[in-house]
Amino acid sequence: MENYRYYLKRYIDTQDESALYQAEQLSKLYIQNKISPEEIINKHIQALKDLFPHLPKEIDLSMNFLLETMISYGLAYQEHQSMRKQQLSLRSEMELAANMQQTLLLTETPNIKGLDIGAVSVPAKQLNGDYYHFSTDKNGRFGVAIADVIGKGMPAALAMSMIKYSVDSFSDHHPKPSSLLEKLNRVVENNVEPGMFITMLYGLYNPITEKFMYATAGHEPGFFYDATKNEFTEIEGRGLVLGVSDDTTYQEYELALQDGDIIFLLTDGVTECRIGDRFIERQEVLEVIKHYMHLPAQTLVEKVYKHFERLQEFQLRDDFTLIMIRKQV
């Protein structure tokens, strides 16, 4: 109070910039001490009255008017402060959830004789709505799941955990990919609210027959590279997305792998990656892949990711998952 009056007087007497600088310091101090705008106006009124006891009545009244108009600012400011606190605590809660999700969804890339495998999965926000999982069984078969929840953030992440546990428990018995999707579809249909959909592809590679069996539930088609023909084709497959109707059946598809053949599985975060206002073409993804074809699987997928990350100016619009499985000698 004393300070306010002192610097106010100095300013009125001298119009000295240093007095104004002091006013700035005071204003910071007031914010620190949670002094509301109406209280500052009141300080001003008191100081004025002390300094100029014969202030015109009009000035006096106008000050009251000003004070009244500041009350809501004071409230809005306090609300803002309390919401900021809430936001901070929400953010750290989100971070915990994201960490937990990462642990939950962690999958190791297995060593399978005759296969070179690589995978990247990067969430656009903190939580990942994409999911992929590798597994192996005692017969040496290699299972791969890739899924995308339509939707983002917390609800997508929660749905993802459910998918993970269902796949874990079903794939233990290693049914055919089509029957795994059928079982999973019933779980999703029964447990997820209408309007949330999940696309998924499940594949099973048998190193003895060298065949890749798979079924798809409306999932973004991947690419198949035929080494003998040196040619890329889309991985074919039809099937309804998970969670639409509980008696959906899925068709089983098969790819025979020759040495050098490659399967690319991905989510639409790869193919629908947006650059400025433009969506890239699937063809462009292929061009980038071709460019890195000589590299080992894990390096290749990471390079492709880095390429699109940079194109999107390091701000992913959608979760990005790319898996590559190369048949080798």
Next chain:
Amino acid sequence: MMNFQSCVDIKKEWDIVGARQLGRERAKAIGFGTVDQARIATAISELARNIYLYAGSGVICFETIDEIDRKGICIIAEDNGPGIHDISKVMEDGFSTSGGLGAGLPGVKRLMDQFDIVSDQEQGTKIRTVKWVPQRRF
């Protein structure tokens, strides 16, 4: 010790002004300074406007509280309207329709020292809120 009660009926928007006026006079008489008078008037506005908007009509009453060691004003806003369904929700920051203006019921709570709501569908809403005259340190 509670002192005499005075009330203002809230039926039309204009009555909000009457309630503010009466509340401010009472606050001044009790010994509140200009800033607190303005805060009390704002709290009254919020309560009266809610009655006018959501209950249609009701009443705002003032009591002087005169205890041995402190004085204060008690504002009671009462109506027979539809009641507030989820009070906890309404008391969250950022919930009010004006969102971000900081006003509404959480604002009233901030402006005053004590705040209590009783509300149900049959009996309407009763809000009781108190502000104490700051103790002077000599």
